[in-house]
Amino acid sequence: MRVTDIHLLETTARNIRASIIETSSKAEIPHLGSCLSCVDILTALYFSILRINPANPHDSTRDRFILSKGHGAPALFQVLAKRGFYPESMLDTYGQDGSVFAEHPPTPDHLAGIEAATGSLGHGLPIGLGMALAGRIQDRNYNVYAMLGDGECNEGSVWEAAMLAAAQRVSNLCVIIDFNKWQATDRSCEVMALDPLADKWRAFGWNAIEVDGHDMAALLNALHQHPNDKGRPTSIIAHTVKGKGVSFMEDDNNWHYRIPTVSEVVNSKRELGVTV
């Protein structure tokens, strides 16, 4: 599946946002703001960029995506279901005892479509780098994508991986930063000296691209610039808004942990133009 129709991708993203909000309310799952900020990126990747086949999720030549900001799992779970890795009805078990769906991705052995269990920040990029190097060793022509949060860039292991990837001239690795300007308790540029983020990646030897992380056409354009022919890994700094898509959630960090009420779900869906 290679959806290139921007309008269709935007509609898909709106539906995914609605499903995330409904599930958050029903199953009392937090990190809503962090999920909503990365929906457009996930939609662009899974419906237009990644060379994957949900009917054969372990195909050795597939592109790999790692949600390094594992707390965005409620978004990823909806995307994987809509992309056909498992029936959407499976999500009815969300948050129940014994379910596989909770706050973070399980291991690949426990859910189709998952490449790595994350949730502890700073792990996804090193794992992705290992997968990218494995592709080189095994002569397999796949790309590895890892989505990191801006707060996650606090972790030293991110920059360890960045340096090794550049030294090894790993060109099949792409980082996408969901730069929503918040971490759990404060502005991400105030907790640590994160800015200038794109320049940091450039200084680490990466090809850095800044993009509006909610502009579907711009996102696809940025993602199509990977892999480049310069022998460098790619870092896409996607400027996003935490809680994107719902006016009363946007850029309000209370939605890092808050659970929406039933009426807030109704209002959210109205704003998103989702009726079902």
Next chain:
Amino acid sequence: MRNAFADELTKLAQQDSRIVLLSGDIGNKLFDNFKGVDERRFYNCGIAEANMMGVAAGMALSGLRPVVYTITPFTTARCFEQIRVDVCYHKVPVVIVGTGSGLSYAELGPTHHSLEDIAILRTLPGMSVMAPCDAVELRLALQAAMLEDSPAYIRIGKKGEPVIHIQRPDFKIGRAIVVREGHDVALLSTGTIMPEVLKAAEILQDQGISVEVVSFHTIKPLDTDYLAVASSRFKLVATIEEHGLIGGLGSAVAEWRAMDNIAAPLLRFGTPDEFMHEVGSQDYGRAKYGLTSGDISARIVAALGRA
């Protein structure tokens, strides 16, 4: 032991194209032969152990068999959470090798000592923990680990350790090897302290005490079959390790005995709950902590006198 590790891994890599070696900026010339097999399968990951462990897990998730190698505290404690999450949670076949374990690097100070690694790594679900007594066991441990589909940790010494096994022993992960047979006392040894243990056995033999010496090259899974037999066969069982008394082989044996209500005496030799602040060689450290053949035999004699 370092040379045997490099040599054995090179041989294995010639036979198995999935084997990849990740080094934490160590072993400059040591791995030249390995690189000669396939340069694309050697990575100097720099002084960045957290990333190195994650990279290894990513490679293993892609069907490779990575071996991670650096000085013990840096390949264990430094990146413990990466081992826990990336390697063990995913249950991938990463082989972690810690060189200079115990007090091998005594002169370098406590930053380079490793007296907690067995304790912390054996807490991790699915992780095998091995401490071979010599280069022969190390080669066999490496071969065995490569056949497993789960994580393994192998702690090794440095260089120049004496060879214990003149003949190739029958090696199986989780099954102890009897190095010397006896009937009064069983000395269960793990890792490179073995020569001291064998000397202690000689001293005891001269005093009319028959000693069985066993290489517990695997601490996890523990050879409980041997322990069950030993607890009825011997007047006294002792564990000896160049590792802290908290959490090592002695702890593992004591845990098993408590579960099975074994009341027979158990003596544990290991390092106490402290850092070694003064400078000294490995022999100095062993003497300080009662791990020489003289210390071991004297405590055994005293314990038998009381028993």
